[in-house]
Structures are given as C-alpha cells and as structure tokens.
Amino acid sequence: MRADRLVAALLFLQTRTRVTVAEVAAELEVSERTARRDLEALASAGIPVYAQRGRGGGWSLVGGARTDLTGLTSEEVRALFLLAGPAAASPELRTAVRKLIRALPAPLRSAAEAAAQANVHDGTDWAHTAVTADRSRLVVLQGAVVDGVQVRLGYAGPGKPESLRTVHPLGLASKAGADYLLADTERGLRTFRLSRVTSVEPTGEPVVRPAGFDLATAWRSLTARLEERMHAATVRALAEPASRAILERVLGGLLRITGTHADGRLEIEVDGPSVEVVAERLAGLGRRVEVVGPPEARTRLAALAEELAALYGRT
CATH class of the missing domain: 1.10.10.10 (Winged helix-like DNA-binding domain superfamily/Winged helix DNA-binding domain)
Structure with a gap:
C-alpha cells in the first residue's frame, strides 16, 4: 500500500x-x-x-519535473479514458480515473474528462437478466490471481449440487456481461462462471502456473472448444422469408441461409450441440420453419408435437 x-x-x-x-x-x-x-x-x-x-x-x-505519464499523446489519452470510462466501472476504477485525470497536464485534462463520460459498457442483452457475481468473492479471486495463491472454490454448475475443489487461479475474463475465472485443476485448465461460485477461501499455498502459460492464448483455446461443441450438429430446414428477422435474432451465429427453395422459402442450416437441441429450438417457430433433415430432427419434432397435443389438445 x-x-x-x-x-x-x-x-x-x-x-x-x-x-x-x-x-x-x-x-x-x-x-x-x-x-x-x-x-x-x-x-x-x-x-x-x-x-x-x-x-x-x-x-x-x-x-x-514530471513522470512519464505526461508523455501520453492526446490520441492515447482519449483511447485510455474511453476504455476506462467510469459509468459502469467499479468504485476503485472510478477513483483511479479521477486521479489520473488530475495527474495529466492541463491541456489534456478536459479531453480526458469528456472521454471518461462518453461511454457506458453493458454486456448483457435485452432477452436475458444479468446474473452478477458476488462482489466480495470477485475481490477475493482478483487478489488470489494477483498474489498467486490457491483457493478452495465452492461451485454449483447448471443443474448440479455445490461441490468444493482446490484450484490454481490464473486469470479472470469477461464475456457478454458474464465474468469467468480461468484456473488450473486436477483435470487441466477450466473456466468457472463467477455467478455460480458459492464460496472462495484462499489456502495460502502458492499457485503453480503451467509452463509458458499466457492468459489470452489459454482463454481463446478454451472458448474455441466451447464453440466447437456449439456447432457439433447441423439441422437443415425451410423457412418463410418473413421469419428471417426473428431467426437471425434468436439464432445469431448458429444460423446460415444457404439459398432459396423453388417455392420461395429460405433454405437454412442451424448448428447446435446436438440435433435434438436444435430441433427443440426450432419447434417454437411452429409452421414458419419446416425441418427437412436429418431424420432424427424430424423424429424429435414429431415426439414434441405429440407431447404438446396431449398437454394442450382440444377439450
């Protein structure tokens, strides 16, 4: 300090x-x-x-006499304070931004203040409620990463009970409004969504970093594996042209429009972790989308139709 x-x-x-x-x-x-x-x-x-x-x-x-901070150009100052704008930042970052602004030469100060107020960062989308990590746990994990200390981590995965494990914290990452811990475990490198972390207890034991470890490279590798799983299966379908906007909004990068059918409908391909999961996502679009293959996708849709008819059929 x-x-x-x-x-x-x-x-x-x-x-x-x-x-x-x-x-x-x-x-x-x-x-x-x-x-x-x-x-x-x-x-x-x-x-x-x-x-x-x-x-x-x-x-x-x-x-x-002055420090090297005054060597910043006006363009560098603008880029720095646009990135570190305090609108959605932590209290500590807001304080740091104010101190840095005061430390700048007078000719650069007003531009820095304007840049710091020019942006707001919000990584969530309209369709999902943000689930944020407990700040006290985030602070402990940040300290463990910086200090190189192992932690006893309580974690509850989707649909799974809480479990405890000792991990080697290596870095933190943020993606689409969610924070993640990247850590080395007995099973290799893993990511843990901070909103699912239930407890954090530093053990005092030093972190053992893998040889040649680079956080950015490791993060790209792990997310690439997830991307591969998200594109493991492909379903082909025909969609009404008027449904294009909703398809793009719901499916995003999982959707490909490959052509136009003889009857004017769009020929599309949709990726997902499994044929069944993709079929279930398309089921909500009703008759606007007709799945043409593979056969197991149509089988799953037929089974869903029977379940829904039994539950909501005419009385």
Missing part, C-alpha cells in the same frame, strides 16, 4: 506548483505525519522533491 501512496503523492505533486503536507494528507486520506514521511521517502529515493520552509512554503518538484 505504501508504494501505491508514493506514486499517488508524486502524481499529485505534478498537478500543483506547490503543495502542503495537509493537502497531501487530504488527497491520500492519511495523517499529516504519514504524508510527511511519504514526501521525505520520495526525496530519499532520488525524486527531485524539496521542501520550502516558512510562510507560503510547501513541497515542490524541482524544475517542474
């Missing part, structure tokens, strides 16, 4: 011609005694910080 304060103190000095110990203490939310020790530590470390005694005195950077 002291290293963080020293950096914050240095950035604060950059924004002012001269500061008092009281002003530094208020900015860093510490006592004046701690603020004075931090300023003295900067000077001892070779930073050109000096104190001027007497009335109107204070602490300053010799010759207006």
Whole structure:
C-alpha cells in the first residue's frame, strides 16, 4: 500500500506548483505525519522533491519535473479514458480515473474528462437478466490471481449440487456481461462462471502456473472448444422469408441461409450441440420453419408435437 501512496503523492505533486503536507494528507486520506514521511521517502529515493520552509512554503518538484505519464499523446489519452470510462466501472476504477485525470497536464485534462463520460459498457442483452457475481468473492479471486495463491472454490454448475475443489487461479475474463475465472485443476485448465461460485477461501499455498502459460492464448483455446461443441450438429430446414428477422435474432451465429427453395422459402442450416437441441429450438417457430433433415430432427419434432397435443389438445 505504501508504494501505491508514493506514486499517488508524486502524481499529485505534478498537478500543483506547490503543495502542503495537509493537502497531501487530504488527497491520500492519511495523517499529516504519514504524508510527511511519504514526501521525505520520495526525496530519499532520488525524486527531485524539496521542501520550502516558512510562510507560503510547501513541497515542490524541482524544475517542474514530471513522470512519464505526461508523455501520453492526446490520441492515447482519449483511447485510455474511453476504455476506462467510469459509468459502469467499479468504485476503485472510478477513483483511479479521477486521479489520473488530475495527474495529466492541463491541456489534456478536459479531453480526458469528456472521454471518461462518453461511454457506458453493458454486456448483457435485452432477452436475458444479468446474473452478477458476488462482489466480495470477485475481490477475493482478483487478489488470489494477483498474489498467486490457491483457493478452495465452492461451485454449483447448471443443474448440479455445490461441490468444493482446490484450484490454481490464473486469470479472470469477461464475456457478454458474464465474468469467468480461468484456473488450473486436477483435470487441466477450466473456466468457472463467477455467478455460480458459492464460496472462495484462499489456502495460502502458492499457485503453480503451467509452463509458458499466457492468459489470452489459454482463454481463446478454451472458448474455441466451447464453440466447437456449439456447432457439433447441423439441422437443415425451410423457412418463410418473413421469419428471417426473428431467426437471425434468436439464432445469431448458429444460423446460415444457404439459398432459396423453388417455392420461395429460405433454405437454412442451424448448428447446435446436438440435433435434438436444435430441433427443440426450432419447434417454437411452429409452421414458419419446416425441418427437412436429418431424420432424427424430424423424429424429435414429431415426439414434441405429440407431447404438446396431449398437454394442450382440444377439450
């Protein structure tokens, strides 16, 4: 924490011609005694910080010395603060953004403030209610990843009871509004959706990272496997042209329009983890979509029709 304060103190000095110990203490939310020790530590470390005694005195950077933060171009500042806009960020990130804005040279500050308010990030879609992870568990997992500490993880998969396992946290990822932990386990690399994590307990044991591990590469590999499972089976069908918009909205990247049938209907192919799952998704579109193959898809639809007729048939 002291290293963080020293950096914050240095950035604060950059924004002012001269500061008092009281002003530094208020900015860093510490006592004046701690603020004075931090300023003295900067000077001892070779930073050109000096104190001027007497009335109107204070602490300053010799010759207006500055850190490399001021080397940012206006385009880099705009890109940084568009990405880190505080509208949907954590309280810690909002605080960090404000501090960075104050640390920028005056000519760049107004553009940074405007960029930080220009975006809102919302990864959920209209059709689904967001299920967010418990923030306290997220904070513990973030700490475990950064500190390299194994955790005892409570986890309840879809339709499964809670189980406990010890994992090696390697990184966190976010996809379509959902947060995931990527961890090494007895069965190899796995992803855990944070909204399904029921408990997190650091064990104090160090994480063992796989040789040559790279988070971005590992994440792409794991998601590619999931994509393959999502495209394991294909169903062919004919669809009314007027249903194209709803098909694209419901099926997204699982839908391919391959041509136009002689009767004017669209020839389509739909992918999914199994023929049965795809057939069940298309069943809700009724007569607007006619499945033509494979045969097991039509068999599943016929069975569904019998079940629905038995349940909702005319009385």
